[in-house]
Every structure is written in C-alpha cells, then in structure tokens.
C-alpha cells in the first residue's frame with residue numbers, strides 16, 4: 001500500500017514509474033498496487049503525466065485515484081472497505097468507502113480511453129460497482145444479479161470498457177445498495193473531452209463533490225441504515241460545515257463546480273454573489289439553447305449538475321443547499337419549539353439526568369450557540385463555524401467560494417477571510433427611528449375585509465409535533 005502523500009510530492013509519479021520502460025511487462029504485477037488515502041483534506045489536482053493530457057479537477061475534501069498504463073489501457077484499483085471518515089474536526093464516522101475514504105477517490109479519464117478497473121471487496125458482504133451514466137457493454141454495468149454475479153467478500157473483479165462519452169459521472173454499488181450507499185459507498189468520475197469540444201469550455205478551476213446524507217445519533221459512530229427520509233447529517237462529500245473546505249479561486253477565473261446527488265431527497269444548490277449556467281448533467285453537456293442564468297439549481301436524487309460562472313466579484317460567497325434543514329448538523333429529533341419559553345435553567349437540570357437532552361432556545365435556535373449545552377462525545381454542534389463577524393450558525397451542506405484578486409493560478413490554498421473595502425459592510429443605524437406607519441383603516445386596503453366577518457382569528461405557526469420528519 002502506498003501513501004498518497006508520497007506520490008503527491010511528484011504528482012503522477014507512480015503512474016510514471018510503472019509505465020517506464022525499466023519495468024518489463026513480465027515484472028508488471030497483474031493487478032496495480034492499490035493507493036490508499038486516509039486524510040480528509042482537499043488534495044492538489046493530479047496532473048496527468050501519461051496518456052492524453054487534460055485539466056484535472058479538484059475533489060472537495062477528496063482526491064483523485066492514480067492509475068498505471070498497461071499496454072495502452074488505464075488501470076485503476078478500487079478497494080471497497082470499511083473506513084473512518086472525519087466528517088468535521090472532532091467528529092468521526094464509521095463508514096464504508098473505497099481506498100481509505102468515503103466517498104471513494106475521483107476517477108479521471110479522457111474520452112476514448114480504454115479503462116480497466118480492478119475492484120477488491122474487503123467488506124463483510126458482497127458488492128458490485130455501477131458506473132452511473134456511462135455508455136458501456138451491458139455486462140460491465142455492475143448490477144449484481146442482473147448483469148453479473150455479486151463480488152463476494154474477499155474477491156477481486158475486473159471491469160473494462162471504453163470511456164466513450166465526455167462528462168460528469170459517478171460510481172456506486174448496485175448490490176445491497178440501500179445499506180451500502182447509506183454507509184457512504186460512492187465516488188465521482190470525470191471523462192474529460194479528448195479535443196476541444198463545442199459544448200465543453202476550458203475552465204480555470206474545476207471542483208467536484210457528491211451530496212450524501214447520514215443518520216448518526218449524537219454520540220454514535222455508525223449510520224442507521226434503515227433511515228429513509230429522516231437523516232440528520234447533510235454532507236458535501238461526507239463532510240459537514242464547518243468541516244467542508246472552501247473553494248478558493250482567483251478573481252475573473254472561469255469556475256466549474258460539478259456535483260451529484262446520492263441522498264434520498266433533492267437539494268437546491270445555491271451560490272451567492274454570482275449567477276451561473278448549468279452546462280452539463282450526467283447525460284452529458286447541455287446544448288447551448290437550453291442554458292439560462294440561475295443562482296440556484298435543484299439536483300434530484302440520482303442526478304448530477306455541472307455549473308459554470310465567471311468569478312468576477314471578490315469576497316467570501318456562501319455556497320449551500322437552500323433547504324434550511326440541510327444546513328444544520330446532528331440534532332435529536334422531536335425537538336419541541338420553545339420560542340417564548342425561558343427554559344434555560346430547567347435545561348441545565350434536565351441534562352444532569354438525560355445527558356443527550358437538547359432543546360431549542362426561547363428566541364429561536366440561534367440561542368443554542370450560547371447555551372453551552374453539554375454534548376455527548378463524538379458530536380458536533382447543530383450549528384457551528386466561526387466567521388470573522390461571529391457564529392455563522394450553519395452546519396451541513398454549506399461552504400464558501402472565496403474569490404481573491406491575488407489568489408495565484410493553481411493555488412488552491414485558503415486565503416483567510418475577505419478584507420472588505422472600507423464602507424462596504426452592512427452597519428448599524430444609530431439615528432432616530434420613525435414610528436411605524438400602519439394601515440389604520442381596513443376600508444382603505446385594496447382588498448377590503450368581508451363585511452360579514454365578526455371576529456378576527458389569530459393563529460400561531462408552529463412545526464408539527466413530529467418535528468423534523470419528512471424533509
């Protein structure tokens with residue numbers, strides 16, 4: 001097993017070394033050595049030094065799997081295995097994934113490449129891999145029982161096909177997939193165009209990640225795999241804010257972000273400060289006549305979207321799922337609405353008896369960030385993340401696109417918080433406030449009240465008692 005750290009020092013060195021003439025075909029092992037990566041950091045792009053050239057992508061809190069060339073065939077080795085994924089600093093989950101991580105490594109190939117993928121199953125049960133979105137022989141499609149026998153525990157299977165269509169794809173099991181995807185088994189696949197493509201523009205930065213969700217009780221380590229809708233951890237690439245790296249770009253970069261949804265619900269993904277176009281799906285590049293500007297694009301289950309924009313506004317721009325429950329971290333469910341109830345003293349007493357007891361604050365949930373409720377081990381607060389102006393009060397599917405004039409080409413490092421030009425930050429008004437002008441007489445409204453109505457009814461809006469279910 002080779003450490004990713006070693007080969008990153010000279011990106012692609014493994015592929016180069018193995019493909020070099022000094023290694024004879026006889027000496028070449030039948031199966032490429034698997035590369036394992038156990039850190040959750042965003043790794044530098046893997047620049048190819050064999051095969052056709054392309055502009056590599058950057059996987060958010062992830063990495064790209066190196067390959068070797070064997071008689072013109074690109075060979076990869078995926079190992080399906082239990083992994084420990086740090087979902088945010090201080091919070092680890094026991095998942096299943098590939099080559100040390102969940103999601104597995106990104107696979108990058110070029111249109112027309114002949115690809116051979118060895119899949120070793122180190123899970124306690126059988127598995128398979130389906131190559132979502134690919135044109136390939138039916139027997140390589142990876143549906144256990146339908147197109148192949150499942151890969152038994154301890155065995156290695158080989159998939160081989162030509163990457164016929166350029167685009168944005170993913171891979172995941174098609175064997176006991178409810179369990180295996182709930183446990184984190186999935187990965188990204190990019191097929192780069194072999195030449196200049198009329199519908200695929202070159203970009204300066206190309207980010208990829210998968211949307212996935214888990215149900216892990218506070219204090220626990222392993223996802224509950226029977227959960228269908230009521231997940232409590234909403235993740236980009238099995239990371240939750242504030243554990244998700246920012247996407248750091250140079251001002252006026254053309255930026256592409258690709259994401260695929262392997263959760264059980266849709267996610268409207270929203271970018272601040274810029275408008276983008278959807279340039280592709282897992283069906284390939286979109287035709288130009290179908291492109292219009294958006295700031296939010298909804299990704300249904302099993303879909304992928306690639307968006308593109310010109311990063312021409314400097315700043316720290318939020319990028320997140322627009323479902324507000326999906327920018328929250330693990331909470332106990334059935335949390336009662338406590339707005340208007342001062343229970344802070346009581347809550348402290350209750351936690352002496354019930355350690356996992358969590359309630360929302362009397363003025364809303366923002367109170368929770370100051371309530372200093374004791375949390376069980378291996379649990380992250382519901383909303384966390386300190387920004388330059390205080391608590392960001394976000395969790396889950398949230399990160400930041402950092403646009404900087406002085407970010408160097410090829411530098412993906414975090415430039416720190418944006419330094420706002422003087423006079424460009426919202427500020428407190430300290431003058432005299434005028435009295436509110438309220439409509440005094442209903443008769444002057446454009447929609448007069450019904451004359452017959454004798455009594456006003458007041459309603460209080462509250463969440464159903466089932467609380468968090470069904471979103």
Ligand SMILES: [Cu+2]
Pocket residue numbers: 234266267268321322323326397
């Ligand atoms: Cu969402």
